[in-house]
Amino acid sequence: xxxxxxxxxxxxxxxxxxxxxxxxxxxxxxxxxxxxxxxxxxxxxxxxxxxxxxxxxxxxxxxxxxxxxxxxxxxxxxxxxxxxxxxxxxxxxxxxxxxxxxxxxxxxxxxxxxxxxxxxxxxxxxxxxxxxxxxxxxxxxxxxxxxxxxxxxxxxxxxxxxxxxxxxxxxxxxxxxxxxxxxxxxxxxxxxxxxxxxxxxxxxxxxxxxxxxxxxxxxxxxxxxxxxxxxxxxxxxxxxxxxxxxxxxxxxxxxxxxxxxxxxxxxxxxxxxxxxxxxxxxxxxxxxxxxxxxxxxxxxxxxxxxxxxxxxxxxxxxxxxxxxxxxxxxxxxxxxxxxxxxxxxxxxxxxxxxxxxxxxxxxxxxxxx
Amino acid sequence: xxxxxxxxxxxxxxxxxxxxxxxxxxxxxxxxxxxxxxxxxxxxxxxxxxxxxxxxxxxxxxxxxxxxxxxxxxxxxxxxxxxxxxxxxxxxxxxxxxxxxxxxxxxxxxxxxxxxxxxxxxxxxxxxxxxxxxxxxxxxxxxxxxxxxxxxxxxxxxxxxxxxxxxxxxxxxxxxxxxxxxxxxxxxxxxxxxxxxxxxxxxxxxxxxxxxxxxxxxxxxxxxxxxxxxxxxxxxxxxxxxxxxxxxxxxxxxxxxxxxxxxxxxxxxxxxxxxxxxxxxxxxxxxxxxxxxxxxxxxxxxxxxxxxxxxxxxxxxxxxxxxxxxxxxxxxxxxxxxxxxxxxxxxxxxxxxxxxxxxxxxxxxxxxx
Numbered sequence: 001x002x003x004x005x006x007x008x009x010x011x012x013x014x015x016x017x018x019x020x021x022x023x024x025x026x027x028x029x030x031x032x033x034x035x036x037x038x039x040x041x042x043x044x045x046x047x048x049x050x051x052x053x054x055x056x057x058x059x060x061x062x063x064x065x066x067x068x069x070x071x072x073x074x075x076x077x078x079x080x081x082x083x084x085x086x087x088x089x090x091x092x093x094x095x096x097x098x099x100x101x102x103x104x105x106x107x108x109x110x111x112x113x114x115x116x117x118x119x120x121x122x123x124x125x126x127x128x129x130x131x132x133x134x135x136x137x138x139x140x141x142x143x144x145x146x147x148x149x150x151x152x153x154x155x156x157x158x159x160x161x162x163x164x165x166x167x168x169x170x171x172x173x174x175x176x177x178x179x180x181x182x183x184x185x186x187x188x189x190x191x192x193x194x195x196x197x198x199x200x201x202x203x204x205x206x207x208x209x210x211x212x213x214x215x216x217x218x219x220x221x222x223x224x225x226x227x228x229x230x231x232x233x234x235x236x237x238x239x240x241x242x243x244x245x246x247x248x249x250x251x252x253x254x255x256x257x258x259x260x261x262x263x264x265x266x267x268x269x270x271x272x273x274x275x276x277x278x279x280x281x282x283x284x285x286x287x288x289x290x291x292x293x294x295x296x297x298x299x300x301x302x303x304x305x306x307x308x309x310x311x312x313x314x315x316x317x318x319x320x321x322x323x324x325x326x327x328x329x330x331x332x333x334x335x336x337x338x339x340x341x342x343x344x345x346x347x348x349x350x351x352x353x354x355x356x357x358x359x360x361x362x363x364x365x366x367x368x369x
Numbered sequence: 370x371x372x373x374x375x376x377x378x379x380x381x382x383x384x385x386x387x388x389x390x391x392x393x394x395x396x397x398x399x400x401x402x403x404x405x406x407x408x409x410x411x412x413x414x415x416x417x418x419x420x421x422x423x424x425x426x427x428x429x430x431x432x433x434x435x436x437x438x439x440x441x442x443x444x445x446x447x448x449x450x451x452x453x454x455x456x457x458x459x460x461x462x463x464x465x466x467x468x469x470x471x472x473x474x475x476x477x478x479x480x481x482x483x484x485x486x487x488x489x490x491x492x493x494x495x496x497x498x499x500x501x502x503x504x505x506x507x508x509x510x511x512x513x514x515x516x517x518x519x520x521x522x523x524x525x526x527x528x529x530x531x532x533x534x535x536x537x538x539x540x541x542x543x544x545x546x547x548x549x550x551x552x553x554x555x556x557x558x559x560x561x562x563x564x565x566x567x568x569x570x571x572x573x574x575x576x577x578x579x580x581x582x583x584x585x586x587x588x589x590x591x592x593x594x595x596x597x598x599x600x601x602x603x604x605x606x607x608x609x610x611x612x613x614x615x616x617x618x619x620x621x622x623x624x625x626x627x628x629x630x631x632x633x634x635x636x637x638x639x640x641x642x643x644x645x646x647x648x649x650x651x652x653x654x655x656x657x658x659x660x661x662x663x664x665x666x667x668x669x670x671x672x673x674x675x676x677x678x679x680x681x682x683x684x685x686x687x688x689x690x691x692x693x694x695x696x697x698x699x700x701x702x703x704x705x706x707x708x709x710x711x712x713x714x715x716x717x718x719x720x721x722x723x724x725x726x727x728x729x730x731x732x733x734x735x736x737x738x
Contacts, residue, residue, distance in 0.1 A: 056554035058561075121520060125513040144494040144560050147516060148553040151490060154520065155553070158527040159546035162539050170531050170539060177528035184517040184524075185425035191513050192427075 033363035036356055040088035040108065043101070045081070047109040051156050062141050062149035066120060068132060072140045080132045085364055086111045086221040092356035093225020093239055096348045104228040106164045107172050111221045113157035114176055118183050118217075120150035125191060154180065168227040175227065175236075179220035186212025193279055198287050198301045206284045207248070215247030218364070222357070226347065238347035239357075245340035246361040252333035253365050255280035256326060259317050271313040274320075277301055281332075286325030293323035337365060402732035405725055409457035409477065412470070414450070416478040420525050431510050431518035435489060437501060441509045449501045454733055455480045455590040461725035462594020462608055465717045473597040475533045476541050480590045482526035483545055487552050487586075489519035494560060523549065537596040544596065544605075548589035555581025562648055567656050567670045575653045576617070584616030587733070591726070595716065607716035608726075614709035615730040621702035622734050624649035625695060628686050640682040643689075646670055650701075655694030662692035706734060 052063045064070035068080040087108035091101040122128070123136040124146050130136060138146035161173040189209040193201050222239035231239075257266060258273035258280055273280050286297050297319045300312070320326060340361055348354040421432045433439035437449040456477035460470040491497070492505040493515050499505060507515035530542040558578040562570050591608035600608075626635060627642035627649055642649050655666050666688045669681070689695060709730055717723040 055550060058554055058557040059550065117520075121516055125516065145557060147490055147494065148557050151486075151520075151523065152550050152553045154523055155546040155549035158531075159543055159550075162527075162530075162542035162546060173531035173542065174528050177524040177531060180524035181424060181428065181521050181528075184521045185427055188427045188514060188517050 033359040036092060036359060037084055037088050037363070040091050041081075041084040043091065043105050044084060044087040044108050044112060047105050047160070048081075048112060051109060051113065051160060055152060055156070058145075059149055059152045062137055062145055063116075063153060065140060066116060066131075066137045066149065068134065072135075080134075082116075082132060084112065085360065086115050086217060088360055089218060089221040089243060089357070090225045090228070092360055093222045094229045096353050096357050097226055097229035097231050097235065098353070099225075099229030103166055104225060106160045107166070107169070107224050107228055108221075110157040110160040110172070110176060111217070111224060113153045113160070114180060115217060117150045117153035117157065118180075118187070120146050120153065122187055124150075125187065166228060168224075168230065171227045172224045175220055175223055179216050182212045182216040186210075186214075186216065189213075198277075198279060198283075199298050201279050201284055201287070203281075203284050203288050206279065206281055210251040210281065211244060211248055214251045215244035218247035218250075219243035231347075235347045238343045241343035242340050242347065242357065242361070245336045245343060246364060249333040249336040249340065249361075250364045252281050252329045252336065255282055256329050256333075259283075259320060260326065270310075271317055274313050274316045282320055282325035282329040284325075285328040285332075286320040286323035289323040289325070289328075291323045293319045297323060333365065337361070402728040405461060405728060406453055406457050406732070409460050410450075410453040412460065412474050413453060413456040413477050413481060416474050416529070417450075417481060420478060420482065420529060424521060424525070427514075428518055428521045431506055431514055432485075432522060434509060435485060435500075435506045435518065437503065441504075449503075451485075451501060453481065454729065455484050455586060457729055458587060458590040458612060458726070459594045459597070461729055462591045463598045465722050465726050466595055466598035466600050466604065467722070468594075468598030472535055473594060475529045476535070476538070476593050476597055477590075479526040479529040479541070479545060480586070480593060482522045482529070483549060484586060486519045486522035486526065487549075487556070489515050489522065491556055493519075494556065535597060537593075537599065540596045541593040544589055544592055548585050551581045551585040555579075555583075555585065558582075567646075567648060567652075568667050570648050570653055570656070572650075572653050572657050575648065575650055579620040579650065580613060580617055583620045584613035587616035587619075588612035600716075604716045607712045610712035611709050611716065611726065611730070614705045614712060615733060618702040618705040618709065618730075619733045621650055621698045621705065624651055625698050625702075628652075628689060629695065639679075640686055643682050643685045651689055651694035651698040653694075654697040654701075655689040655692035658692045658694070658697075660692045662688045666692060702734065706730070 048067070049069070052060060052067070052069075055063060061070070061074060064074075065072055068077055071077045090104055090108040090111055094101045094104045119131065120137055123131055124138045124143050128136055129139050136146070137149060141149070157176065158173060161169045161176065186209055189205070190213055193205065193209060219240040220243070222243035223236040226236035226239045255273065258268075258278065259271055259282060261268070261270075263270045269275070274283075283297070283301070287294050287301075297316065300316050300319065341358075344354050344357060344361075345351075348357070351358075417436070418438070421429055421436070421438075424432060430439070430443060433443075434441055437446055440446045459473055459477040459480055463470045463473045488500065489506055492500055493507045493512050497505055498508050505515070506518060510518070526545065527542060530538045530545065555578055558574070559582055562574065562578060588609040589612070591612035592605040595605040595608045624642065627637075627647065628640055628651060630637070630639075632639045638644070643652075652666070652670070656663050656670075666685065669685050669688065710727075713723050713726055713730075714720075717726070720727075
């Protein structure tokens with residue numbers, strides 16, 4: 001579960017060993033996650049670029065910087081626009097349901113623009129200074145311009161769908177807008193939870209927040225693919241559920257990695273989430289465990305850690321583990337992945353056709369940082 | 370031109386006296402601006418309320434506060450959601466072109482939601498503490514929640530259009546999204562201009578900024594009305610031009626009022642824009658006049674005004690006036706209004722049918738504060 005190898009290093013694994021495993025996954029070339037992601041990036045990038053090139057200069061400059069296509073001074077950059085997981089889910093869902101993925105490239109770009117709008121705004125609110133190994137847009141252009149660039153990308157996403165003659169475009173636009181509302185409520189809940197005392201935060205609230213913040217857009221991407229494939233409402237709902245549950249499994253595993261991940265593999269300092277006193281899911285599960293270790297953790301979480309007090313953080317990690325936080329997160333991730341697979345089987349009964357979506361779900365729940 | 374009576378106080382004026390006048394306006398009951406606005410508010414409010422009631426609690430609370438329908442503590446408020454000029458323009462444009470205004474109520478609500486999304490975000494960026502005589506949302510809920518509520522209203526606007534079965538809805542959604550991009554570029558330009566020295570700002574830049582910030586959404590509202598009436602692209606463009614030019618005329622007059630308006634009527638301190646060293650259009654025209662007074666104004670604008678230094682502000686106002694800033698703004702407003710009327714005549718040749726739009730254009734260019 002804490003496998004953090006990069007997609008380029010990953011070797012095929014035999015099926016059936018442990019939580020998060022997607023057993024029965026056809027491992028043919030066509031279903032390899034890295035290839036699916038690279039192909040999505042190739043399809044969607046020209047559409048994304050064209051949309052961003054259409055912006056007025058001030059907004060274009062910030063967007064090009066954010067996507068990693070320009071340096072802050074406006075010179076071209078090699079680009080690191082992220083892994084394109086959401087557009088890949090749109091295209092894979094279309095393919096899984098027998099539609100033409102090329103008909104949904106604009107919709108896939110719209111989903112990616114929406115994701116990037118939320119990143120721009122979340123970074124302003126969370127005061128995060130680094131994104132994709134570069135200074136965040138607000139640190140370079142200021143808060144106002146980062147907010148405006150985010151607003152612009154949300155508008156651009158909706159414009160792509162409004163101008164798309166595909167019969168599924170209006171339903172996709174409605175789904176995307178509804179999803180943005182959920183993402184905003186999730187971000188609000190995240191900020192609100194971080195402001196509360198550790199013992200005032202329930203596990204149910206944290207799971208609901210993670211579903212809104214992380215699951216909603218992955219689910220929406222899959223559902224939009226269903227809409228573009230001409231599938232019915234039931235199939236779209238099932239694929240939405242697949243993406244949501246896989247998203248929650250991803251978040252649980254991401255939180256485990258945030259405490260126990262190997263810094264050499266994650267690229268982050270060890271126990272970073274504990275140092276930041278983040279109310280991540282394993283921590284909240286430990287706090288809510290009713291064990292003596294849960295009580296001890298609440299006490300430890302209320303104290304500041306001196307700079308470099310590595311031993312304190314190690315002790316915290318042990319306490320979370322002994323309170324059952326790690327096991328709970330891993331089992332719960334496996335449970336969510338199992339629900340995801342159930343939803344997928346409901347939407348796409350043929351496992352051969354479902355292979356691309358399966359590969360992506362496995363990728364997101366085992367991804368590196 | 371500096372008439373700032375409230376719409377409830379205004380008495381009918383005879384036509385033909387001075388710039389901004391709309392001569393030949395049929396003054397029958399159906400074309401009285403106050404009535405048109407009240408009727409638009411009545412039509413659109415239930416749609417707006419229903420959309421906002423559909424939001425998750427956290428976002429709903431902020432939106433209800435922003436629209437004046439709830440106090441900060443969540444108790445009901447009498448409501449002051451603004452004058453509904455933009456939705457009234459949508460509905461009046463539909464009517465002027467022979468369509469059914471009731472078919473465009475959702476679109477009108479979408480335009481109003483978009484306007485309010487930009488108000489929420491602009492207030493955060495500009496650190497404005499008061500809006501519609503109440504503390505702004507960010508002062509009550511914090512920056513993050515005000516940003517999220519703005520994002521939510523943009524999404525809600527697009528959702529209303531995406532879910533509207535009217536055949537004009539996708540084209541309206543595309544226009545609205547394109548307009549948001551222009552509004553964002555306009556707000557960026559506004560912030561950037563305020564950061565520059567007074568003599569580094571050109572009149573052309575200020576006019577372009579005002580067109581993007583103020584004219585674009587008024588134009589878009591009219592064009593969306595044309596789209597909903599089933600009019601062709603030429604008519605929609607002409608009505609867009611009408612709204613834009615009327616919007617610029619409004620901004621010019623608003624800037625005149627910001628310097629020479631009567632505090633008893635505007636509800637703002639006298640010469641507020643000069644005290645804030647705002648680069649309003651009459652000021653920039655004076656600075657760019659090439660007159661000795663322009664040079665003097667640049668010097669005065671570079672100095673801080675001591676608290677309550679009423680005499681300094683009066684002197685500045687006189688200097689702007691002697692440099693020709695006031696006359697220029699009034700003549701330019703009349704010119705813009707004349708262009709607006711030209712566009713309107715192109716879109717709606719029958720003056721009787723054009724009456725509602727004319728009344729609204731006259732209202733916005735003479736409105737109180």
